Amino acid sequence: MWDSIDLESNRIFKNTFNYFFDDTVTLSFLLELLQKLDYPDESITAVANKILSLSIGGRWSRTISTVLAVMELSTFGERSLYEDTKVAVRQGDKVLFDDTVHAGEQISIPLKTGKFIVSVSEPIWLNLIGDFYYPMEMMKAMGNGFKLTRVFRKVEYVEEGTEKGQKLEVEIDSPYRIYSINRFNPGEYEELSLNPVVVIDGQQVHFNDGELMIGDNHLGWFLMRPEILGVNEEGIFVRDEAEESYYIVKIKERTPELKVGDLIIVETDISNKKYLPYVVIEDPVPSAALVTDTSVVGARREWFYDKFYTYRYPDASFIERRFDRVAYFFRYISKNTIRTSYRLIAPGVYIIPPAKCWAMYEEEFFAFTEGAVIEVKER
Structure with a gap:
């Protein structure tokens, strides 16, 4: 039997791999067998240590592997425990x-x-369990295998023009907003002079993933295939190639402010660079809010260009709403966007921890965003 086992190699069993009997499962059965046959402690300990070395942060690569490893290691612990x-x-x-x-x-x-x-003095089981606190200034975005970004948006509406009343999802910290959108027919102009360079306060006006932006500020207006034609004293001229429609957009400054009753939409984008399965995303909810909606919208501003979007952007397997967070569970995920909406219900200053994601069975792959602080005022 030992001729077909190499505990020092990455390929422990020669020509015996099967999806349902991976190395952890097979070693767990072997550990039970060695104990029942009263093999020497050295052999039993070597197999137990090999099972432990295959673990990932206290769990193994699959649920069945974790269950069997824990069961068999617990019997080994009882057998080998020193007084x-x-x-x-x-x-x-x-x-x-x-x-x-x-x-x-x-x-x-x-x-x-x-x-x-x-x-x-003798081998023991050692578990590190607990909560960790990090000051806000230490909460920097990072990741390994995943990329995670988060934008906080506030629902506002266009005030003037033919598109008056259209809903916008403006970034809460944006110092700019769209206050007028007018749809127009190019045939109305015999001659139109436009400056192709569109800059506001030294920041370029542009579209990113179909959304109008000024620098890094999200203005919350989306088109399918937008193109900025230029600007003059009437406003910014925009064309939507998908619908062959034309707009004149006017932008003005705004004072970023949150009040009780505002609807906040937290949009979190995830990119799974290694195509890891079984992924969890947690989106924290401040104590001054009640969750009103959760959704997975896919890469909504990219699917127009990707014929494989139905495979690449699956829905969540399960969404769990808790008091302090919403958890999204995915069997497979490549690139996706989740949206958590909540209504602000109380004034005050609130810390929102980073959103985070990780592969359930390969915890060395993870990502989290920066933390945030919001101030909510009375209406």
């Missing part, structure tokens, strides 16, 4: 714990940020 074990935990020169732990005994040691040294 007494000396345990010492130190942080620098400070001794946090130094005592004997008896068979079957569990101890909990509160830890704070820093480096720790754990010394034991």
Whole structure:
């Protein structure tokens, strides 16, 4: 039997791989067999350690693998537990714990940020469990295998023009907004002089993924295939190639402000660079808000150009609304957009933690956005 097993190799079993019996599953059955046949402790310990080395942050690559590994390792732990074990935990020169732990005994040691040294006389199980706090200034966007971006939007409406009353989803911090949109017929102009360079306060006016923007500020107006023709004293001239329609857009400054009763739409874009399966996205909700809607809209401003969008942008397998967050679960996801809408219900200043995502069975792949602070005023 041992001739077909190489615990030092990445390919443990020779010519025996099967999707339903991966290395973790097979090793778990082998561990049970070795214990029932009373093999030497060295052989049993070697297999148990190999199972542990295949784990990813306390779990294994699949649900069935995790279940079997935990079951068999627990029986190994009962069999191999020493009567007494000396345990010492130190942080620098400070001794946090130094005592004997008896068979079957569990101890909990509160830890704070820093480096720790754990010394034991015999093998033990060590679990790190707890909550972590990071100051807002430390909450920087980062990721490995995923890219995650988040935009907070507020529902406003066009005030003037033929498109008066049209809903806009303006970024809450944007110092600009669209106040007038007029649809027009190019045949109305015998001659039209336009400046092709459209700049406001030194920032370029442009479309990104179908949305009109000034620099990095989202103005919340979307077209399918937009083109900026130019600008003159009447406004910014825009063409939508998909509908062959033409618009004159006027923009003015706004004072970013949130009030009780405002509807906020949080739009989070995810890109799964490694096509990892079983992905979770968590979108935090401030305590001053009630969730009104959740949706997965796909890469809504890109599907026009991608014939494979029905495969690339699947819906969520499950959406779970909680008091402090909304969790989106995906079996497969490549590139997608989720939208969490909530109504602000109380004044105050609120911290919104970063949105985050991770692969459920490969936790080294993750991403999170920056944190945010919002101030809500009385209406």
